[in-house]
Amino acid sequence: MDINWYPGHMAKAKRLLADQLSRVDVVVELCDARLPYSSRNPDLDKLLAGKKRVLLLNKADLADPAATSAWLNYFRAQGIDAAPYSASTGKAKDALAVIDRAAKEAVERAAQKGIRKTVKAMVVGVPNVGKSTFTNKLHGGNIAKTGDRPGVTRANQWVRITPYLDLLDTPGLLWPRLDDQLAARRLCYIGTVKDDVVDLAMLTIHLLQDMLKVQPQAVMTRFRFDNPDLRGEELLEAVCKGRGFLMKGGVCDYDRCCAVVLDEFRAGKLGRMTLEMPVKKARLTIPGAKKDDENKPQEENSDGED
Incomplete structure (x- = not known):
């Protein structure tokens, strides 16, 4: 069973994502906690190089807790800031704390100049890992369109989460050749x-x-x-x-x-x-x-x- 699927809107979404990177302080990558390796896009490493980045193992409420713990240790051993989360059942404050920690240096640099910084965070990941559900959780309402199928989100959408945090919900991105x-x-x-x-x-x-x-x-x-x-x-x-x-x-x-x-x-x-x-x-x-x-x-x- 040979599997390949890379619809045209993903190539456009990748270009739009790259265009927004200069405006972003933190990248929040979501993967599925049941498949923490397979549900990560390997192209993101190159695309997001140099950006402060956190990895959330979303849908952790559906995954084996012991396995999730093993994956967290695995990622942290590679220097990746990783945490478990459930966009459907978790608390917004837990995700906000992860973003705040990742943005701490940028916020402190701005404070030294007398500026109270509005952090801009980008949410990325493959289709159907819960990016829009995550955005809605932090916003406290259904501002981002969601669905249980890939391709629901087709364009970037900036969402004001707090007076000092803006979140960019992005379309799911696969890579052109699914060699694995x-x-x-x-x-x-x-x-x-x-x-x-x-x-x-x-x-x-x-x-x-x-x-x-x-x-x-x-x-x-x-x-x-x-x-x-x-x-x-x-x-x-x-x-x-x-x-x-x-x-x-x-x-x-x-x-x-x-x-x-x-x-x-x-x-x-x-x-x-x-x-x-x-x-x-x-x-x-x-x-x-x-x-x-x-x-x-x-x-x-x-x-x-x-």
Whole structure:
């Protein structure tokens, strides 16, 4: 299943983002706490070089707390200012404290000149990691358009959060070539890539298999089957029968099955779950990844199946 999706508005959004960088004091990058490696755009490192930057592992309420802690240690060991957050259930003051800490030097420099600075922060990340929900949380109202699909935000939008903080909500950005197909597939799990450009049956099978590696009992309980060793189409069939996704004559309704499995994972209905962990060894064990890449994460409980 080869995955590539880079709609035209993203190239324009990247140019608009670059145009705004000179006005920004702090960049707030959001990733999905369930996929902290796969849900980060590698192009941002070059684009945002030299800017004060914080990384928020958003949707932390849907991720395994122990895994989130491991990821925070991993990022902090690389000198990245990282923190967990939930834009849907968290408190605005917690996110504001992170931004204030990141902007402290700029604010103090302005104060030395007798100026009370209005901090300008930019929110960036791949599609569907919760940037607009984050903006709305800090604003205290629905000022930024949100949705559970990629591409809802198509243009930059400045939002006044406090008298001394302006926030720029930006469109989600992917990179033109999704060379790491394992990461690309995982982006599909969280809805970063549009569902209609991928094979949903194969995507759902891979998601079920990945979830079974991490929390088999939660998956079997939710979808009502009892064999954790099922793979491929047999796994999809078991979910159809277990949840009653059947058409006339007992034929499996695979379309409904795929839609429900993806929706329930994205909504966190299977419990708190993280599908990738930081690298633990110098050599990598992810199937399909380059053997000499030391910076990619390991799969949780990887059994060597891709």
